[in-house]
Amino acid sequence: MVDLLIRTFIKNHENTADRAVRTAYGNLACIVSVVCNLLLFAGKTLVGTLAGSVSITADGMNNLSDASSNIVSLVGFKLGSRPADSEHPYGHARYEYLAGLAVSVMILVIGVELLKESFGKVLHPTPVQFGWLTVAVLIASILVKLWMSVLNRKIGQTIQSDTLLATSADARNDVITTATVLVAAVLTFVTGIDRLDGIMGLGVAAFILYSGIQLVRDTIDPILGAAPDPELVEHIEQKALSYPGVLGVHDLMIHDYGPGNRLVSFHIEMDAKGDVMQSHDVIDTIEKDLLIQDGMIATIHYDPIVTGNAHVEEIRSFLQEEVAQLEPKANVHDLRIVPGPSHTNIIFDCAVPAEYLADKQRRGAKLVAALRTATQQKWPDHFCVIKLEPDYAPCTHTQN
Numbered sequence: 001m002v003d004l005l006i007r008t009f010i011k012n013h014e015n016t017a018d019r020a021v022r023t024a025y026g027n028l029a030c031i032v033s034v035v036c037n038l039l040l041f042a043g044k045t046l047v048g049t050l051a052g053s054v055s056i057t058a059d060g061m062n063n064l065s066d067a068s069s070n071i072v073s074l075v076g077f078k079l080g081s082r083p084a085d086s087e088h089p090y091g092h093a094r095y096e097y098l099a100g101l102a103v104s105v106m107i108l109v110i111g112v113e114l115l116k117e118s119f120g121k122v123l124h125p126t127p128v129q130f131g132w133l134t135v136a137v138l139i140a141s142i143l144v145k146l147w148m149s150v151l152n153r154k155i156g157q158t159i160q161s162d163t164l165l166a167t168s169a170d171a172r173n174d175v176i177t178t179a180t181v182l183v184a185a186v187l188t189f190v191t192g193i194d195r196l197d198g199i200m201g202l203g204v205a206a207f208i209l210y211s212g213i214q215l216v217r218d219t220i221d222p223i224l225g226a227a228p229d230p231e232l233v234e235h236i237e238q239k240a241l242s243y244p245g246v247l248g249v250h251d252l253m254i255h256d257y258g259p260g261n262r263l264v265s266f267h268i269e270m271d272a273k274g275d276v277m278q279s280h281d282v283i284d285t286i287e288k289d290l291l292i293q294d295g296m297i298a299t300i301h302y303d304p305i306v307t308g309n310a311h312v313e314e315i316r317s318f319l320q321e322e323v324a325q326l327e328p329k330a331n332v333h334d335l336r337i338v339p340g341p342s343h344t345n346i347i348f349d350c351a352v353p354a355e356y357l358a359d360k361q362r363r364g365a366k367l368v369a370a371l372r373t374a375t376q377q378k379w380p381d382h383f384c385v386i387k388l389e390p391d392y393a394p395c396t397h398t399q400n
Helices: 002-009 019-051 054-080 095-123 132-159 162-191 195-224 230-241 276-294 310-326 363-378
Strands: 246-256 262-271 296-305 331-339 344-352 382-390
Touching (some): 002 132, 095 162, 230 262, 344 363, 363 382
């Protein structure tokens, strides 16, 4: 069914790298979800009103909130598909994140209202009418939501949309919510305890609030500039290392301007004795392949590394061991030595987690002091000149 919808309504559906095709996928998922949620809202609200069940009505309101979320997501896809312009040279794809944030706030508002209504039903219970129509509507809702979860997950994975993957998870959670409401209706009929309906309504409202809070967190993170996915960092690093002459990668930064719109920059370490033009050609190739194969605009800095110098290798190994013992999350790179008549400077960068630069424990400063002390204990005439910097995306392969 999902594949049939995709083939019917999306032209060139195989070309998911095309922004127009990606937008068409998003529009399809959102429109189908809006229609399904509105039908479920109408059915549950009607049944809940006739039966006098606040939990069924609450579940129907949850479907209405889902429909509103789908509409906001639809607007987000539409605005996010706009091309870059002089005022927004990186495009408008972050509209999708803003749409997700608006959706989460709407969910929280509805959750609060349902919580108040359900609490009133617990304090002042009213009779609940049970009928097979109620059971039929709730079972149908469970089946529809299961299909919607599959639809949004498949399309979300196809176009790598966190918004649709979140919608899929929300639909899956709605299955649990509706199943709970169904249990409440049956228990109320069997036991005759009308207060159970309000209690189950409280549970549904609490679940909606929990989902809204989680969604707020998930949508705010990319807007604020959350740390990149470790799998993406590993992919970029391993890809760069697969090219001839690349010895290490460091200072990786990933800038997320919306789904499918990432800019990356990093340093590549190559042998200083190698041909400069050849090294430049390799870097150009990496940048081109990242753009064509991964859709990422890359800017790569070339770092020549001294190899074959026994003393430099000794210092490099020593510092790697010290850092591994003192602070495994840190790394050193861009190492070079400057000999002098009375002392030798060891110059390098030390990258640490961003919070180490400002925390009260002064972990970054303490690490720098410890490295200087350990180095001078081994080589009294050597002095470390260390640049402490945040590690935006930890890499595991550096030559220092």
